[in-house]
Amino acid sequence: MMRNILLVTICLCAIFSCKTENKKVDFSGREIDKVLGEMTELMIHDVTNPPLAMRFFSYTCLAGYQVISAHDSTLPRISEHLNGYPTFEKIDFTHSDPNLAAIIAMMEVSKKIQPSGKRMELWENNYLDSCKSIGLSSELVENSKAIGALVAKNILAYAKADRYNTLSNFPRYTPDKKDGYWYPTPPGYFPAVEPYFAKIRNYSLSESDVSAFEIEPPKAYSSDQRSEFYTLANQVYLAGKKQEEQKIAAFWDCNPFALSSNGHLLIAMKKISPGAHWMGISAIACAKKKLDFGHSLLVRTVLSVSMQDAFWVCWREKYHSNRIRPETAVRKLIDPTWKPFLQTPPFPEYPSGHSTVSSTAAVILTHFIGENFSYVDTVETRYGIEARPFKSFNQAAEEASISRFYGGIHFMDGIASGQSQGKKLGNHILKKLNLL
Numbered sequence: 001m002m003r004n005i006l007l008v009t010i011c012l013c014a015i016f017s018c019k020t021e022n023k024k025v026d027f028s029g030r031e032i033d034k035v036l037g038e039m040t041e042l043m044i045h046d047v048t049n050p051p052l053a054m055r056f057f058s059y060t061c062l063a064g065y066q067v068i069s070a071h072d073s074t075l076p077r078i079s080e081h082l083n084g085y086p087t088f089e090k091i092d093f094t095h096s097d098p099n100l101a102a103i104i105a106m107m108e109v110s111k112k113i114q115p116s117g118k119r120m121e122l123w124e125n126n127y128l129d130s131c132k133s134i135g136l137s138s139e140l141v142e143n144s145k146a147i148g149a150l151v152a153k154n155i156l157a158y159a160k161a162d163r164y165n166t167l168s169n170f171p172r173y174t175p176d177k178k179d180g181y182w183y184p185t186p187p188g189y190f191p192a193v194e195p196y197f198a199k200i201r202n203y204s205l206s207e208s209d210v211s212a213f214e215i216e217p218p219k220a221y222s223s224d225q226r227s228e229f230y231t232l233a234n235q236v237y238l239a240g241k242k243q244e245e246q247k248i249a250a251f252w253d254c255n256p257f258a259l260s261s262n263g264h265l266l267i268a269m270k271k272i273s274p275g276a277h278w279m280g281i282s283a284i285a286c287a288k289k290k291l292d293f294g295h296s297l298l299v300r301t302v303l304s305v306s307m308q309d310a311f312w313v314c315w316r317e318k319y320h321s322n323r324i325r326p327e328t329a330v331r332k333l334i335d336p337t338w339k340p341f342l343q344t345p346p347f348p349e350y351p352s353g354h355s356t357v358s359s360t361a362a363v364i365l366t367h368f369i370g371e372n373f374s375y376v377d378t379v380e381t382r383y384g385i386e387a388r389p390f391k392s393f394n395q396a397a398e399e400a401s402i403s404r405f406y407g408g409i410h411f412m413d414g415i416a417s418g419q420s421q422g423k424k425l426g427n428h429i430l431k432k433l434n435l436l
Contacts, residue, residue: 025136027099029296032064033283035106036300038123039114040276046115047256047268049193050345050353051311054275055164056113058203058308061301063105063155067091067147068294071098075294078302078433082203086158088151096143099293100131104148105155112156162201170196173319180221180229180329181322182348187266188259190346198316203305204432205313213313213425215417218323218350223333230333232411236326237334240341240406249341249407251380251388252277252354252400258343270383274354274400275307278361280379281396285369299368303361306429310360310422314353317421323350326408340408352410355401355418356425362397363426367435369393397422 039060043053062079069075070091079085093101107124111117131141173195175183184190205213219228240246254274259266272280282303286296327344331337347353366373371392378387390396401419404410430436 025097025100025131025134027097027103027293029283029286029291029293031099031103031293032106032297032300033287034127035060035064035103035110036279036283038120039110040272040279042110042114042116042119043276044256044270044272045119048114048273049256050254050273050275050357051194051197051308051315053256053273054304054308054311054357055159055162055200056110057275057279058301058304059113059155059159060106060109061297061304062158063109063148063152064102065297065301066151066155067102067105068098068297072294075298076433076435078298078305078435081433082305083201083205084158084161086154088154091147091151093147094143095139096147097136097140098144098147100136100141101144101147101151102293102297104128104145105151106148108149108152109155109159112152113159164200167194167196167199170199176322179223180324182324183328184346185325185327185344187261187343188257188346190257192319193257193345193347194315195319195347198312198319200312202309202312204309204429209428210313210316212428213421215317215351215421218321218411218417219413221324221329229329232413233326233329233333235412236340236405236408236410237330237338240408245406246341248399249403251377251385252403253342253407254354255343255345257346272380272383274357275304275311277379278307278358278365279304281361281375281377281393282365284375284378285365285373285393288375289369289373295368299365302368302429302433302435303364306360306364306426307357309429310357310425311353313421313425314351314356314418315347317351318348318353321350322348323414325349326411330408342404342407342409344409349410350414351418351421352401352404352415353418354404355397355410355415356422358397358400359419359422360426360429361422362393363423364430365393367430 071093111120128141173192222229254277255271256273258269258271260269282299286299325344327340374391376387376389381387401415405412405415
């Protein structure tokens with residue numbers, strides 16, 4: 001009798017072990033959202049500037065996509081078209097979950113590349129514990145982690161080779177006090193953000209390509225009331241008075257450097273970057289489109305790489321033209337007491353970064369998701385921003401662009417040039433990655 005009981009017990013344990021070993025979890029794009037959402041929280045905590053935020057997102061997504069595309073041969077091999085991208089050895093996915101390995105690769109890059117990455121490490125440990133608690137075997141989790149860590153190591157080496165870590169060796173940027181040039185603005189008077197960002201390696205542009213993305217120089221500064229520049233300044237001065245205009249400006253603010261006055265103190269406000277906002281939009285779109293894990297990660301990867309290059313071309317021009325912000329110009333030429341509705345970000349005006357990046361993002365998302373894709377943007381409801389409906393990504397990009405005019409932080413020619421540059425770049429990247 002005892003022998004029979006022992007035999008049954010052994011058999012049950014073997015069956016349970018087998019079931020645990022073969023437990024499958026249907027990883028969806030929501031798991032990608034969790035990682036990118038946690039990254040966004042770290043960026044808010046670290047006050048990560050907009051271009052750097054996209055650098056973090058892009059390398060993190062590339063790590064995940066490298067894993068999943070190595071497993072799924074139907075996914076496009078975009079990496080072979082990226083500047084300087086390394087070669088990878090064939091991955092052995094035996095006794096592992098490719099989707100989990102991709103998620104782990106993303107977390108591994110994030111925790112090493114972000115200043116507060118230690119918080120991501122804690123989050124990763126909790127995430128893997130939860131995977132085990134729902135039935136994934138320790139062996140499967142550990143094998144997946146080994147794959148993710150190996151790919152992350154190579155992606156981090158790729159990131160290091162982009163030369164971002166050498167930018168601190170350049171001379172400290174000193175604003176020029178000449179008429180028409182950018183100068184730090186209140187209330188924080190922050191120094192220039194990423195003046196040498198265009199010195200790092202980009203993803204999709206060859207030396208011959210770069211000239212194709214040069215834009216017309218901004219309208220020349222002039223105090224003459226009959227000049228084109230004075231007209232531009234006066235337009236900004238008169239704009240943004242209507243409630244709906246202010247609502248649009250606030251919705252797309254996305255200024256990590258915004259400060260709130262509290263007596264004699266200036267307190268940082270909790271805001272995400274423009275790129276983080278569009279990454280959030282991609283999460284909404286992928287979920288509504290019901291894309292599988294691999295294609296959902298494809299969208300995020302191409303989007304993040306594209307927006308990174310959008311910041312690259314935009315920042316290249318910003319610190320070439322070094323154009324004055326409306327806040328400084330209007331106070332000098334029209335009304336010394338004027339304040340823009342939004343706080344002015346700490347970098348030159350021309351072209352509008354949000355216009356460039358949003359226009360690029362709209363091209364990429366339209367390609368993958370569709371031309372007239374309606375959705376409700378709930379990305380920043382967690383930060384107290386009311387949700388807003390859109391009929392297409394292009395409509396959203398148009399509104400994001402004009403929001404900078406309503407907010408009093410960009411001239412109209414800076415917005416138009418940013419839109420032109422962003423659209424052109426988006427189409428260039430789709431061709432470069434062989435997606436058209």
